[in-house]
Amino acid sequence: MKSTCKKWLVCLAAGSILSASFVLGCGSGLAPNFPSENDATPAADSIGEALFLDTRFSEFFATHMTGVNDPLAAGDPVVEQVQTINGTLPGPFAGQSINCRSCHFVTEFEGVAGAGNRTYADFTTRSPIPRPLNGFDHTQRNAMQMVGSLQTHSGPTFLHFDGEFSSPEDLVEATITGRNFGWGPTEYQQAVAHIARVIREDDGSGKLAADRLNGLSYSVIFKGTDPRIPSDLRLPESQRLDVQMATDQQILDEIALCISTYMQDLLFKQDEFGRYIASPYDVFLRINHLPVQPRVGQSPAAYAQELLQALDSLSSPLWVDSTYGSFLYHNQKFQFGPQELAGLKIFLRSATHAVDGSQHAGNCAACHLPPDFTDFQFHNTGVTQEEYDAVHGSGAFLQLYVPPLSVRNQNYDQWLPVTTNHPNALEPFRRAASAEQAAYADLGLWNIYLNPDRPKPQAALKSIVCANGADCSVDQGLANTIAEFKTPTLRDLEDSAPYFHNGSALTFNDVVEFYIRSSALARQGLLRNAPAQFANMSLSEEDVAALVAFLQSLTEDYDDS
Template sequence: MSPRFLASALAVLACLAAPARADEAEEEPDPAPVALGERLFLETRFAQFFAANAGGNVNAPLAAGDPVVDTTRTPDGDLPGPFAGESINCRACHLVDEQLDAPGGGMRTYTDFAVRSPVPAREDGLAATPRNAPPLVGASRPRPGGLDLHFDGEFATMEGLVFGTLTGRNYGWLPREAADAVAHVARVVREDDGTGALAQEFGGAYRRVLAGTDPSLPPELVLPPELRVDVDSASDGEIVAAVARLIAAYALQLSFATDDDDVFVGSPFDAFVAANGLPARPDPGEGPDDFARRFRLAVERLESPVFVDAGPFEFHDRDFVFGPRELRGLQVFVTTRSLPGRDGVGNCAACHAPPEFTDFSFHNTGVSQSAYDAVHGAGRFARLRVPSLRRREREPARWLPATPLHPDAAEPFRRVPEAGRPLRADLGLWNVFANPDFPAPQERLGARLCDEALAHAPASVQRSARVRARWIARECTAPRLLPTALARFKTPGLRDLGHSAPYFHDGQSATLEDVVRFYDAAGELARRGKLRNGAPELRAIRLDDDDVDALVRFLMSLDEDYS
């Protein structure tokens, strides 16, 4: 093998991949729904704290802001918050460049720095969510079957997620206050007088821009007719739904760099793929598993790889490089099996298939078990008593998350593990699947769990359509599937991980090396039958120290200069 470096050519590729800067090219204005969605994403007056402290005037500044936004929480200490003196908004937990130059800060891919995201103080005593804020960049990429949003699949659409956030605990509203939240958001929209800084930048009063008929509105802020709303005739719920649609339009277009053919082009890995003619995306009708297999074979057949060295990143403190170590990491990443007793098997693509680097599904990789056992002792999660579906249905307030339908529910299994309270754990998808308080995602979640179970069914089930149909009728029922949902969380994407630490839904891993070593340990637990409801894919993972280092280098090659 004689590797070749084409630094100058790949530097051009890297420049093409990076988002254009203001001094390099004049950007086209965002479509009106996206622009107004950004304004609403930044709006700080929808929170419960503002409702309680504004003195009845939605256009007056607060005398004192909500302490939760005074700082940006990081694992290494607090930074001054970009919204200090105000109340919480979407951007407070989904940051971009607000802390770019702060010591200990940096660029973010619409996520925060927290292990678990802080929430406004209320009488329920919560100071943070049980999970951290997932990155929004790339979160809404098209996928088979549609969207599953949040780590536990609670929402089936971005509009539903936004509506739930605006009226939920992250904005300070208790479950029993959902109607108050709707009324307050609608009031802010109706009474906004257009004098605020956001209004000055985005077309004036909300009633003006949402109506979309004022001839003096800039063309780039004129909403299409189907998104317009007359705030005087619309109900409170219709106004909040309109707000949710616009914020969703903004969130849905957040993506990593792609070309006109929707091929990813922003990372060193993408440049390596292009330079070597590797498959860049699935063919029409090709599933992620089939593409991952084709991609793996193409990597194995590389004889004289062209490597990438295109100078420094702008927002990462290292060079834009894909070299021999990154290639070795890629090989470990896509390897599914080896000789007995040999290392070098990542089996990562089984759940993180390129080019999206996620299967958009739900798996139990042992994160909740690790967090629980760290508090209560090794092996205790395996003995945690979890109710059956029948018992859960009889006592929803005892076992399920708090919602407007069950505002006083104890939600023991959407909690941070706590010493002396053994019934506190985070069981992820278990909280949502077959929960009638979350009707929207049920059909899709059931189908995903059934497909997963079928994929690991005996070969005799796979060979006969009649046997398969009987198996599905028996096994793909809510009582049978619920135990398989235990401690499953949505598979995250892996692009630009350098801008989204700490890792896992509970932030328990600070570095990529921690993550890779966690998976190696989880693979050993799975092989020994010590991982409760563990993903079968984990059993194949076998890594030595060199594999770990190479995998980390490969994961770093998925970074890009998102801005």
């Protein structure tokens, strides 16, 4: 039986957003259907998705294949199962070898208990890699969700928890030729040659080509002239490449261009004006005539304070309940009520503006700026210190020797991460804390900032490390970067657990409880390289339930359709 839905026209206050027509869901897994932009998907985007899914670029495939288009006799054990915090699940790529999607799932486990949809993240603290290399058999960090990573924003782009990459193209090339795909640091040229061979010799006979590329080979698709190529897969002339004539590096660059185009389209649902629309929080702002994004020329920080003032002045709020929609992929109510509003105010409030001068002030928006709920920058929240002290004792991280710039860069192999230039580097400060190795800790951005083997992001990194009056007189501010990690977005956080760079927080409650502990350490002067934002954070157990409710209100039904 067809469900009946009501259509409402909401005329929102001047200075907030334009009038918007939307359909209210009727308990059928529908959030409000605000108008969204329907631009044609670029051909590179669709091709990039196929490349993202292709399982033939790894070292395992190169070593065990009988031919580029032949199935493997036996798949890589690393993809036979998927590790989760609740156990293991059958791997969707079993019998094959690793691909990008093996750590960045979306709908592969839709409806599966203990799993479910992902925002291009996985389900575990650190992902297994195909081949032990440099003492690692797992990725160094939790797989940060990809959705929203390339959301348009002011300021530079940084990718990975430590800002290792300044463009998606660089990230793609390093990933498919590196450790995550089983390639060692001395095997870069072998990796590039193998990947180029797969592209040149692919004949379009596989299921992936049938499903994604109209049964055409990469050679045909990249050349772009064959009349069999449908319009949605036909690259513009400026992006075409004759792979039979191109160099291996040119082919790798073409792959990176396509996958990066695909990555740029991984966004949370927005209307035709780029305004978020899919979570209960977004609906609450709209139906209460509240500003949903900064005005032209307004900073996100100023917008956050304006939003808090508007919320404090809201005398008779309209609440979001099931008449406004329901979730298809989440076992929670589509709601934004009094508890969620209380949590939002705590989230936005700084201790300097707290109602009672001390409590119920999260100052969370100092780093998780709405509407993106990230500042796209780096902060030390204390996760590394808590992990290290849990192994070595309270206060141990404060005593850990971290070398100054001159010592670090003169002894690259002793202190910094592995690269093709330094394949034998020990990278002690990019590792999980270990009882056997007291020198192991993850210092995040410290590993990349002023690293001579990572020249591309340096200018942009310095612009933020030394911003806002930060003291960069000693070692150009290197000490400011100790244990700093990129701020993740909080949108649809439900679909990217476990949380933090080490996956140490399994639930929203764990996250909030951590901030209570860590900010208290900072106020006592016991948190190394404490962020300035913690000075205005004052949380207690009374705030946990409300903050958790607010974080849940940022959930949306994300999939890749």
